[in-house]
Amino acid sequence: MMDVERLETILTQYEGYPQDLIPILQDIQDQYHYLPKDELKVVAQRLNVPLTKVYSVATFYKMFSLVPKGRHELRVCLGTTCHLKGGQRLLESVSSHLGIEPGYTTADMQFSLETVGCLGSCAQAPVMMVDDKYYARMTIDKVTKVLKLYKE
Amino acid sequence: MPKIESVDHLTEYRRQIRAQRDPKQQQVLVCSGPGCLPLGSTEVAQAFQEEMQAKGLQGKVILKSTGCHGLCAHGVRVLLRPQEIAYEKVTPEDVPEVVETSLIGGKVVERLVYQDPVSGQTAVHKSEVPFYQGQKPLVLRKLDEIDPESLDDYLVVGGYRTMRKVLFKMSPEEVIDAVERSGLRGRGGAGFLTGRKWRLCRQVPGEMKFVICNGDEGDPGAFMDRAVMEGDPHAIIEGMIVGGYAIGAHQGYIYVRHEYPLAVKRLTQAVAQAREFGLLGNNILRSGFDFDIKISQGSGAFVCGEETALIASIEGNIGEPMPRPPYPAQKGLFGMPTVINNVETWANVPEIINMGAEWFAALGTEKSKGTKVFSLVGAVNHTGLVEVPMGTTLRQIIFELGGGIPGGREFKAVQTGGPSGGCIPKQFLDLPVDYDSLQEVGSIMGSGGMIVMDTTSCMVDVARYFISFLFEESCGKCTPCREGLRQLLNILNDITSGEGKEEHISLMEEICTTMASASLCGLGQSAANPVLTTLKYFRAEYEAHIRDKKCPALVCRPLLTYTIDPEACTACLACVRECPVGAISGPKKEAQRIDQDICIKCGRCHDVCQFEAIKVE
C-alpha cells in the first residue's frame, strides 16, 4: 500500500511546477531508496505532466531506480583514474563478496552495488563510497574489512 | 549575522571583523578537500579540537577545516599560519605531537614535513615545497586560507568588494568590456570568450534573463570544480552576481552533480548566508539591483554537462541536447536568454574586475589568458590540484610540479580533456598548454583533467574504457553518436579480447569521422578523440593486439596467461581462496598451479599474492 502521508510530506515542499519533477524524484529516491510506481503516478497527476515524462526522466538518470535498493548503497568508482588503478578488480572483488553484479541488490536488501563515473577523489584512486562515506586507496584485502562495518 | 542594508554598512562590518582578527594569531588549517576527506581529515580536525581543549589552547589557536591545499597525494595536509609550516600525511595519532611541539613549543615536527623522494631534502614551509613553486594560484588562492562555511572569512580577504564596485561604480557595459578585454575564455571546455558570450546575451532583448553556473563536472579524473565549490563557494556567487548585473539577469542557477554532496551542502549554505546578509535578494545594498540564486542538483548523467542538456534538466526534462542555434544566449532556460559558464570561469570574474583586465591579460599566452587549474592524477607522484599560467608546458606540470612518474617507470601519455579528450604522447611533453595547442595535437582542454599514464597502461584499453564510458552516458538521441559508439565499443571489445581484425582500424576511422562531423552535440562530436589519438600515436599497440594477439602493457586480460613461479610460491594459499573459479590447486605446503583450462584470467590471484609468485605474460 502506498504511504500517502510520506509522499505528501515531500510534495508539500514544492509549488507543483513541472520543473519540480526532478527534485521531487530525488527526494523520493533518497527516502524510499527507489521510485515506486504508484507514487510516480501521483507525482504526474500533481504536477500535471504526462506519466510518460515521469517515466522517461526516471529511466534517463542513473540516480533513479525503479526497483528497491538496499539499505546501504555501495558505489565503486570506475572513473579514468580509478580504472587505471585497478577499479575494475576492486569492483569484481566487492561483487563476489556480496554475491551480486553491479546494478543489483542483495537478497537481504542490505547492499546495492553501483558503479560511478568519478567521485572526485581521484588523487586517492581507487575509491569507493558506502552511502556518504568515502573509502580511499582501496585494495582488495580491505574489501572484507569495509563491508564488515556495514553488516548487521 | 546582521542584515547589511547599504554600502557603508558593509564597509563598517568588514572593518569590524578585521579589527577583531589578529593576523599574528596562531591558526591550524586542516585540509578537508576532496583528496584529504577520504583519508580522514574529519578525524584529524576532531583530534586537534580535543587535544587543544586538553591543553587549554581553545580561544588562543584558531582551528579551521578548509578546502583543498593542492598536494592531495600527501594528505591529510595541515597548514600552520602565520608560520606557513606545511605538514603532510597527518593522522590523528600525530596530532598530540603537533600540538605539543609546534603550537606550544614553537618548533617544527620534522617527520611531518615534505621530503624530496630522491634527494631526501626537506621543506618546512609551503613556499619551499617544489609542488607549489611555479604555480600561480588565482582561483585556488583562498582555498587553504578560509573556512568555506564562513562568510566572514570571505569578507576578511576582500570578498564582495568586486560586487560592490560593480553595482555602484560600473555600468553593465563597462563590466562586459572589462571581461572582454581580459581575454577570459570559458573554463568548461570549448574556450569561448566569456565577455563575448555576455555581450551577445545582453544584446538580446528580454525582460527575463538567467545566468547559470555549470557545476556538473562529469569528466572522470577532474575535481577542480568540486574543490572550488566546496572550498570557496562565495567566489562563485560573487561572480554570478557580477554576471547577472552585466547581462541584466535577476535569477541564477547553480547546477551541481549529486555525486558531490558536500559541494551541494556548501553552496546551499553559502547562498542562504548571502541572502540573509543582504548580498542576494531584492535591491542588493540599495543598489536597485535584484538577484537571487537557486541550487539545482544533477541526477547522474554526464551529458547534462552539455549546456542545452543542462538547461533541459533544470526545466525538469530528460537531459537531451538540442541543436543550436538557437544558442542559450538567445533562447535558453525557460526559453529566455541565458548565460551559462563553468565554475572556474565564474570564480575568475571577481578577481578580474578587482585587479583589472590588463593584469589578467598579462598572464598566459597570446590567445589563452590567465591561469588554468588542472587536476593532476594517475601515474604521477604529486597527484592533486595545480594552477599555472596558460602556456606552462606539460613537462613542467608533470615533472616539476608533479614530481614525475612513481616507481621510476617511464611516462607514456597524458590524457587531457575528459573522456572525449585525447592521449598526448611523449614527443609533445614540451607543448605549452593552452586551448589551441591542445587542439592541434588532437586533444582538448576540456575542464582541466590531466591523467598521466605510464608504461603499465595499455592505450587500446584506455580507448576502450573511454568509449564504454561514453556509450553508457550518451543520451541516445542522435544516430552517429548512439550507433557509432555502440559499434566502436563492439570493435574495441573484439580487439582487446583477441578477436581483432586488420580492417577494424579503418572501420573505426570511418565511424570516428562521421561521429565527429555529424553528431548533434559535443559529446558525440568529440567522442572519437580518444580513439583517433591513440590510433595516431600508438598504432603499434593496436597492431600487437590484432596481429600478435598480445597486450604489450599486460592489461587486456583475455590476452594474458597467468602462471605460478614454483620458486617464489610459499604455498600461503591466498590465491587459492581468492580465485573465483577454483582454478588454483596443488599439494599442501608446496607450490600451487593454475589450471589454464579453468582460469578466467580475472587476475585476482595476482593482486593478492604477497610474494610476487604469479607471473603474467
Add this chain to the structure above:
Amino acid sequence: MEEVGLLINGIYLKVPQGYTLLQAAQQLGVDIPTLCYHPELPSEGNCRLCVVEIGEHPRTRLVNSCTYPVEPGLNVQTHSEKVLQARRITLELLLARAPKAKLIQELAAEMGIHESRFKSEDPYELCILCGLCVRTCREIVGVSAISMANRTPGKLVTTPFLEPSDACIGCGSCAFVCPTEVIPYIEKDGKRIIWGREFELVRCNICGNYIAPMAQLEHWAKLTGEPVEHYFVCRDCR
C-alpha cells in the same frame, strides 16, 4: 515578410526569414534525405541524415538542415563528399541497428550500401529511434501516451512501465507515422490492439461500420466541445 538570400550548391536564392535550410533546399528543388523530419511536427534533429555542409572552405562544418535557420549569405552544400560520407555511415549504422527495415534498406541501397559492415545486435529490430511516433502522440494527438525511455544502451520507445497505457486513446497515429512500420497495430472483429491494449470499436449508428475506439471519440469530443454522441455517426454517413 523579410527575405534572406543564401547560396545552396552555388545557386543564389531568397527565402523567407525563419526558413530552415531544408525548406530552402526544397524550394530550390534539391532533395535532402530525412528520417525524423515531418512538416507537421517540431524537428529535433535526431537522425542526422539531413546534414549539409555550411561555411567557407576550409572552415566548414556539418549541421542538420531540418532545424538550422537560413542566414544571410550562408554558403550551403547539400551533396558534398563530406556530406555524402556522413550520410553513408549514418545509414550503414542504422542498417546494422534495424537490418530488416525496408525504408533503411532502400535509402542505403540508393547510396550503394547493400550490407552493413557493422555487427547487428538484434536481427529483428526495426525501430530507428526517430521519435516521430512520440512527437505525433504528444503534439498532434495531444495525449503523450508513449515516450523514449533509457539512454543509449537500452533506449526504446514505450508506454510507461512497459504496460498498457491509460492515456492511450487507441488512435493508431503513432503506427501510421512510423517510417519503419514497427508499432504493431491490429484491427480485427471490432477490436483494435495497440501498445498491448485492446480497444472495442464503436459502430456507426447509421451504417454500422466500425468508427474508432470510444476513448478516441471521447478525446475528439473533449477537444471540440461537442457531445460524444455527435461522433457515433461515421464520416461517410454524416
